[in-house]
Amino acid sequence: MKRNQPEELQALQDTIYVIGGKWKLPIINSICNGNKRFREIERSIPGITTRMLSRELKEMEMNKLIKRTVYAGPPVLVEYESTEYCKSFGKIILAMIQWGKEHRKYIKSA
Amino acid sequence: MKRNQPEELQALQDTIYVIGGKWKLPIINSICNGNKRFREIERSIPGITTRMLSRELKEMEMNKLIKRTVYAGPPVLVEYESTEYCKSFGKIILAMIQWGKEHRKYIKSA
DNA sequence: CAGGATCCTGTAGGATACTG
DNA sequence: CAGTATCCTACAGGATCCTG
Numbered sequence: 001m002k003r004n005q006p007e008e009l010q011a012l013q014d015t016i017y018v019i020g021g022k023w024k025l026p027i028i029n030s031i032c033n034g035n036k037r038f039r040e041i042e043r044s045i046p047g048i049t050t051r052m053l054s055r056e057l058k059e060m061e062m063n064k065l066i067k068r069t070v071y072a073g074p075p076v077l078v079e080y081e082s083t084e085y086c087k088s089f090g091k092i093i094l095a096m097i098q099w100g101k102e103h104r105k106y107i108k109s110a
Numbered sequence: 111m112k113r114n115q116p117e118e119l120q121a122l123q124d125t126i127y128v129i130g131g132k133w134k135l136p137i138i139n140s141i142c143n144g145n146k147r148f149r150e151i152e153r154s155i156p157g158i159t160t161r162m163l164s165r166e167l168k169e170m171e172m173n174k175l176i177k178r179t180v181y182a183g184p185p186v187l188v189e190y191e192s193t194e195y196c197k198s199f200g201k202i203i204l205a206m207i208q209w210g211k212e213h214r215k216y217i218k219s220a
Numbered sequence: 221c222a223g224g225a226t227c228c229t230g231t232a233g234g235a236t237a238c239t240g
Numbered sequence: 241c242a243g244t245a246t247c248c249t250a251c252a253g254g255a256t257c258c259t260g
Contacts, residue, residue, distance in 0.1 A: 006156070008139075008207050009136055009139065009154075009155070009156075010210075011206075011207045011208075011209075011210030011211045011213075011214070012135055012136060012139060012203065012206055012207045012210055013132075013136065013210070014210040014213055014214060015206040015207070015209050015210035015213065016132065016135055016206075018210075018213060020130075020132075021252070021253085022123075022126070022252080022253075023253090025122055025126055026119060026122060026123065029118075029119065029122060037221080037222085038221070038222050038223070039221065039222075045119070046116070046119075049253080049254060049255075049256095050222085050223065050224090051223090051224085051225095051253080051254080051255090051256095052252090052253060052254080053223090054222085054223055054224075055252095055253090057223095063213075063217065064216065064217065073221095075221065076221075076222075076260090077221080077222095078221080078222060078223090085212075085216060088209065088212070089209060091205070092202060092205050092206060092209065093122065095201070095202045095205070096121075096122055096125040096126075096202060097118050097121045097122045097125070098121075099121075099125050099198065099199060099202065100120075100121030100122055100123075100124040100125035100128075101121045102195075102198070103121075103124055103125065103128060103173075104121070104124060106174065106195060107173065107174070131232070131233085132232080132233075133233090147241080147242085148241075148242050148243070149241065149242075152242095159233080159234065159235075159236095160242085160243065160244090161233080161234080161235090161243090161244085161245090162232090162233065162234080163243090164242085164243060164244080165232095165233090183241095185241065186240090186241075186242075187241080187242095188241085188242060188243090
């Protein structure tokens with residue numbers, strides 16, 4: 001009754017790679033919540049540094065998770081938005097949030 | 111239309127923490143697929159070392175994702191199985207696998 | 221505002237060998 | 241079989257300051 005073959009394991013590890021690390025999911029979450037500007041996103045994620053946010057955004061743009069648009073100013077405006085592709089990850093994130101909440105109760109009731 | 115509050119962000123980061131890293135999801139996946147023995151799990155995940163598997167299994171046991179049972183031998187047998195709690199993560203993993211497959215196509219068609 | 225440049229550190233994770 | 245014990249290092253990620 002094996003469900004997953006090596007190919008599926010590969011797909012799983014791909015996903016882990018793409019959304020891995022400490023910040024990518026919170027960033028996706030923030031953008032999906034309507035935050036568009038750099039500082040806005042930054043402020044919505046306590047603890048993140050500009051350096052990390054900058055790096056992650058670039059990577060995520062390369063992976064087509066987000067779209068970056070520059071409005072030539074002045075003032076220059078930059079907006080980030082999640083792609084449809086990224087949004088397809090949204091429900092997974094919601095499930096993870098639910099699970100995280102359960103986890104807290106579960107571990108405490110140890 | 112904000113969906114997530116800080117508390118939700120916290121839950122998300124909790125989840126990332128618990129199932130984070132390179133190997134925990136593949137391990138969960140392997141065990142959910144019916145692998146029970148240490149070497150069996152090890153062989154099912156190409157690239158993992160005994161050291162990492164050992165460490166991750168311990169952590170996951172502490173977090174009640176898996177249950178470890180020792181059958182006093184000889185030969186001594188050890189079996190790992192996923193808890194119900196862990197299985198509740200199963201559908202999230204399946205979704206991630208699906209997403210990973212799509213990702214491959216999506217990026218290639220760049 | 222939107223980042224880039226530097227410098228620094230901890231630790232995740234790999235390699236290898238060994239044990240009961 | 242089911243792991244421990246060491247040793248090692250690359251890199252994720254933090255702190256701080258700077259630029260157009």
